[in-house]
Amino acid sequence: MDAPTPLAILPVTGLPEVGPGDDLAGMIAAATALLDGDVVVVTQKIVSKAEGRVVAVDPADAEARRELAEREAVRVLRRRGELVITETRHGFVCANSGVDLSNMAEGHAALLPLDPDRSARRIRDALRARTHRELGVIVSDTFGRAWRRGVTDVAIGSAGLRGIVDLRGTPDAMGRTLVATEICVVDEIAGAAELVMGKAAGVPAAVVRGLHPSVFGPGSVREKVVRSYGEDLFR
Amino acid sequence: MDAPTPLAILPVTGLPEVGPGDDLAGMIAAATALLDGDVVVVTQKIVSKAEGRVVAVDPADAEARRELAEREAVRVLRRRGELVITETRHGFVCANSGVDLSNMAEGHAALLPLDPDRSARRIRDALRARTHRELGVIVSDTFGRAWRRGVTDVAIGSAGLRGIVDLRGTPDAMGRTLVATEICVVDEIAGAAELVMGKAAGVPAAVVRGLHPSVFGPGSVREKVVRSYGEDLFR
Numbered sequence: 001m002d003a004p005t006p007l008a009i010l011p012v013t014g015l016p017e018v019g020p021g022d023d024l025a026g027m028i029a030a031a032t033a034l035l036d037g038d039v040v041v042v043t044q045k046i047v048s049k050a051e052g053r054v055v056a057v058d059p060a061d062a063e064a065r066r067e068l069a070e071r072e073a074v075r076v077l078r079r080r081g082e083l084v085i086t087e088t089r090h091g092f093v094c095a096n097s098g099v100d101l102s103n104m105a106e107g108h109a110a111l112l113p114l115d116p117d118r119s120a121r122r123i124r125d126a127l128r129a130r131t132h133r134e135l136g137v138i139v140s141d142t143f144g145r146a147w148r149r150g151v152t153d154v155a156i157g158s159a160g161l162r163g164i165v166d167l168r169g170t171p172d173a174m175g176r177t178l179v180a181t182e183i184c185v186v187d188e189i190a191g192a193a194e195l196v197m198g199k200a201a202g203v204p205a206a207v208v209r210g211l212h213p214s215v216f217g218p219g220s221v222r223e224k225v226v227r228s229y230g231e232d233l234f235r
Numbered sequence: 236m237d238a239p240t241p242l243a244i245l246p247v248t249g250l251p252e253v254g255p256g257d258d259l260a261g262m263i264a265a266a267t268a269l270l271d272g273d274v275v276v277v278t279q280k281i282v283s284k285a286e287g288r289v290v291a292v293d294p295a296d297a298e299a300r301r302e303l304a305e306r307e308a309v310r311v312l313r314r315r316g317e318l319v320i321t322e323t324r325h326g327f328v329c330a331n332s333g334v335d336l337s338n339m340a341e342g343h344a345a346l347l348p349l350d351p352d353r354s355a356r357r358i359r360d361a362l363r364a365r366t367h368r369e370l371g372v373i374v375s376d377t378f379g380r381a382w383r384r385g386v387t388d389v390a391i392g393s394a395g396l397r398g399i400v401d402l403r404g405t406p407d408a409m410g411r412t413l414v415a416t417e418i419c420v421v422d423e424i425a426g427a428a429e430l431v432m433g434k435a436a437g438v439p440a441a442v443v444r445g446l447h448p449s450v451f452g453p454g455s456v457r458e459k460v461v462r463s464y465g466e467d468l469f470r
Contacts, residue, residue, distance in 0.1 A: 184385030
């Protein structure tokens, strides 16, 4: 790898409230000046809103919320109180199938996009057409993890990014060959973007600037990052 | 939360090769100009080297490597070929108990620090004494995850940082109260730092500048982030 360079993570502020059919790429391009090599991280919430992936649910009705989460799942892995850990049809393992009532109009919940990689591709295509910049796009969401407390933002969809940067066969600093270091850069980028967004601050997008060129290329979250049921040791 | 501000992630370059007893804080302070509010992320590898947590092992001897990994574990959770997923005495779940042969002199392996939070505290205390700056320190390592391919850097030790920023009770952008959003900012910061380090580039530290003040405060990885065996649904 080349000499390391600094990274900037820039919140995209001033986006209007998003509704069904809205042009997210147009909103983002109007709010910030993009450069070649940028990665635009867009939270799932506004992607779902723009795609109309919103349903009515009574927030006080725990049973209705549970049914909704299970309807969005292919498999329930664990239950604890009102929480269900499910596998979604995308292959994501997360709480309540990603169904989310925060930052929604009262009585409504956002569902995950049907195909978050496709959502990312559409936003990227529209951003490229509008800005003529070469860039990557990540759709991010906030997931829990096994073994560690708290949640972090991860990539649920991506476009223009390799997803995993495979350092197998790259010599380490000692000049010997690394056996297996497949770094999931899209998750690290999504988590980095979360640090400037903040759940309560209402910043639903960020730009990560200065990434190494090796992160760009063909790939998607479904293809590169999602571990299949059979491959997974912890499901 | 206040208005979001940009974040800078700066690689710390030019550090000398680290050996037992070396003063990491002195090396880092000499290599970069720190500011109040910075978080210094130091990779486990150089912390282990400075602390003498290095043992001899024949890299060609799979059985010796396995025995070493199991000796560092309190529990073996899964086996697949030469890989063992273990729980370390710190409570981390990771491959081969974090025993690592990359970027090491031939025939040597680095073990995890005995107490990575203490390692972080010592580095922070020394950096504060030297620079008179208020800052946080994270010791990072590269771990795999359940359900998703690839590895990401996470925090195995921290000092001066709350670890998890708890947004429970904070109003969301709609003015309603969020139920539970406990963001593991130290893991997001560690992953962000990895993006400027790169396994092969030989950059073992980075500075994250511009974080929200809410990430600073009392806390440690062991106290805030490690999920205990009994609490965990996936062990």
